[in-house]
Amino acid sequence: MSFIRHLIESIKEKRSAICMGLDPRLDKEGQIPEYLKEEFETPNGIILEFNKALIDHTSDLIPVIKPQMAFYEKYEALKALKETIKYAHKKDLLVILDAKRNDIGSTCEAYAYSLFKNYHADACTINAYFGIDGVKPFLDYKNKGIFILVKTSNPSSGDFQNLFAVRLDDVNNKKSQIRADGITLERNYLHMANLVNRWSKTLEKFSNYCNLGVVAGATYPDELKILRKTIPNSMILIPGYGAQGATAEDIKHGFDNQGLGAIVNSSRGIMFAYQKNKIKPEHFDKAARTMILKMKKRINKKINLSKF
Amino acid sequence: MSFIRHLIESIKEKRSAICMGLDPRLDKEGQIPEYLKEEFETPNGIILEFNKALIDHTSDLIPVIKPQMAFYEKYEALKALKETIKYAHKKDLLVILDAKRNDIGSTCEAYAYSLFKNYHADACTINAYFGIDGVKPFLDYKNKGIFILVKTSNPSSGDFQNLFAVRLDDVNNKKSQIRADGITLERNYLHMANLVNRWSKTLEKFSNYCNLGVVAGATYPDELKILRKTIPNSMILIPGYGAQGATAEDIKHGFDNQGLGAIVNSSRGIMFAYQKNKIKPEHFDKAARTMILKMKKRINKKINLSKF
Numbered sequence: 001m002s003f004i005r006h007l008i009e010s011i012k013e014k015r016s017a018i019c020m021g022l023d024p025r026l027d028k029e030g031q032i033p034e035y036l037k038e039e040f041e042t043p044n045g046i047i048l049e050f051n052k053a054l055i056d057h058t059s060d061l062i063p064v065i066k067p068q069m070a071f072y073e074k075y076e077a078l079k080a081l082k083e084t085i086k087y088a089h090k091k092d093l094l095v096i097l098d099a100k101r102n103d104i105g106s107t108c109e110a111y112a113y114s115l116f117k118n119y120h121a122d123a124c125t126i127n128a129y130f131g132i133d134g135v136k137p138f139l140d141y142k143n144k145g146i147f148i149l150v151k152t153s154n155p156s157s158g159d160f161q162n163l164f165a166v167r168l169d170d171v172n173n174k175k176s177q178i179r180a181d182g183i184t185l186e187r188n189y190l191h192m193a194n195l196v197n198r199w200s201k202t203l204e205k206f207s208n209y210c211n212l213g214v215v216a217g218a219t220y221p222d223e224l225k226i227l228r229k230t231i232p233n234s235m236i237l238i239p240g241y242g243a244q245g246a247t248a249e250d251i252k253h254g255f256d257n258q259g260l261g262a263i264v265n266s267s268r269g270i271m272f273a274y275q276k277n278k279i280k281p282e283h284f285d286k287a288a289r290t291m292i293l294k295m296k297k298r299i300n301k302k303i304n305l306s307k308f
Numbered sequence: 309m310s311f312i313r314h315l316i317e318s319i320k321e322k323r324s325a326i327c328m329g330l331d332p333r334l335d336k337e338g339q340i341p342e343y344l345k346e347e348f349e350t351p352n353g354i355i356l357e358f359n360k361a362l363i364d365h366t367s368d369l370i371p372v373i374k375p376q377m378a379f380y381e382k383y384e385a386l387k388a389l390k391e392t393i394k395y396a397h398k399k400d401l402l403v404i405l406d407a408k409r410n411d412i413g414s415t416c417e418a419y420a421y422s423l424f425k426n427y428h429a430d431a432c433t434i435n436a437y438f439g440i441d442g443v444k445p446f447l448d449y450k451n452k453g454i455f456i457l458v459k460t461s462n463p464s465s466g467d468f469q470n471l472f473a474v475r476l477d478d479v480n481n482k483k484s485q486i487r488a489d490g491i492t493l494e495r496n497y498l499h500m501a502n503l504v505n506r507w508s509k510t511l512e513k514f515s516n517y518c519n520l521g522v523v524a525g526a527t528y529p530d531e532l533k534i535l536r537k538t539i540p541n542s543m544i545l546i547p548g549y550g551a552q553g554a555t556a557e558d559i560k561h562g563f564d565n566q567g568l569g570a571i572v573n574s575s576r577g578i579m580f581a582y583q584k585n586k587i588k589p590e591h592f593d594k595a596a597r598t599m600i601l602k603m604k605k606r607i608n609k610k611i612n613l614s615k616f
Contacts, residue, residue: 130464
């Protein structure tokens with residue numbers, strides 16, 4: 001089954017558009033509970049145990065998880081990553097592997113192979129600075145999902161993404177934001193979205209959405225509103241909820257009037273909820289569940305779920 | 309010692325600006341010789357043996373190698389990658405790990421840690437779509453080198469990189485290429501280069517260059533010429549020589565009048581030279597050496613090495 005169909009069916013069934021980020025941090029004191037570190041010793045052992053407990057306590061509430069590759073690479077815990085994905089699949093969870101890979105030709109094919117064939121991810125994040133050459137090798141896996149970075153959640157995302165891009169050959173484009181003497185100006189993030197829209201045209205749709213989505217940070221709600229209109233066939237993966245400061249009010253514009261169109265990721269906010277709420281480390285998994293229930297309530301109140 | 313100092317000293321000593329790409333391909337028949345595949349069985353074993361033989365036969369002719377992370381991930385041969393880097397260091401070679409990582413905050417720190425601390429790379433490639441937030445965690449390793457993607461070598465690199473970016477706040481910028489009614493227009497790749505130039509200002513220089521470089525494809529010589537002027541303090545890593553069709557004539561504009569400023573990478577052209585030149589597979593390492601000698605002669609004829 002295609003990623004998008006599976007994702008939308010799961011969102012409807014669980015009445016939840018929440019994605020749990022699994023970004024294990026071992027070196028900062030008290031993030032993964034100390035008792036787990038003592039009991040399981042190796043990074044692979046500790047992280048897998050931590051992830052499995054989180055999955056056990058949340059899999060009925062969320063359609064998808066998003067492990068962040070960087071941390072598994074840092075701790076050389078790729079075995080734990082592979083086992084986590086296998087375990088998530090058993091528990092009816094989809095997996096977006098957040099790897100932001102980017103390259104061309106056979107190198108790009110090698111990355112796609114690694115994420116989809118070695119790790120069995122259902123979807124991944126990529127960076128499309130290379131243009132279509134860096135996207136096609138991922139699209140060639142017809143049933144897999146892809147999320148292209150468009151407007152990232154960080155403070156300096158504007159350094160490059162907010163520049164105005166001019167398309168001299170396209171002066172009548174309706175989506176442009178500013179005009180100056182017959183020249184169409186758009187910010188770079190929006191032009192990246194226009195490329196995604198163009199690449200989506202021929203892809204199969206399910207409930208209006210296709211396997212090619214984008215990443216756009218919850219910390220920029222105005223841009224989210226523009227993006228929802230610019231890419232009507234792309235799911236928006238929204239990071240930045242919780243720990244990065246965005247709220248349910250900020251993310252609501254990423255959704256369409258069916259209550260679809262976006263998934264909202266929280267990593268630290270869920271994984272380390274026990275710390276923030278001063279709950280015993282032994283109950284980190286229950287604290288994560290409570291946090292997701294709260295988040296779900298807040299988000300579902302802001303979006304239109306009437307059609308489900 | 310800082311990467312840039314070590315690199316420039318080695319370029320001068322070996323009179324060579326050539327980088328050997330190590331992108332092992334196991335599945336295409338006849339790329340890594342069959343006899344090696346039979347003798348060493350596992351991807352880790354085969355690839356390490358292949359890389360070591362190439363290093364043994366070329367380390368006196370080149371300052372630096374560039375393993376392409378994607379292939380080691382595809383074949384799950386990260387052990388071979390680590391051992392290759394260790395072996396290269398013993399043979400007085402610098403290592404640029406081509407990983408094109410990109411993220412922010414603690415995630416970006418985790419990538420930098422993985423490349424510089426787990427693999428002991430001397431430098432790496434990154435994608436700066438995120439702006440400075442995705443660059444700083446790498447720059448924090450003061451002695452390491454960084455190459456930011458600016459103008460990539462692939463056919464569709466223009467999809468995004470060749471758009472005109474407008475900076476309304478900077479109408480008097482001398483480096484702009486086109487002007488329209490007081491608005492400064494620049495192509496995106498050039499704006500990325502301007503960001504690199506800005507980020508380079510405070511970094512330590514050695515022979516005019518700093519640890520922050522760029523990647524710009526040999527397949528776009530006109531852009532290379534513009535870049536050499538735009539980023540006077542950044543080394544240009546030039547892929548695309550050989551297999552991707554670029555020649556010594558194409559890459560000469562990446563160099564300054566001291567014969568410095570660029571390193572020219574060739575991967576398949578060197579690694580699989582035995583196939584192209586119909587040499588026995590058992591002599592793949594000697595064929596690589598012959599190819600580098602030829603490449604060195606061609607390149608050195610085009611650049612000014614008088615100051616060495």
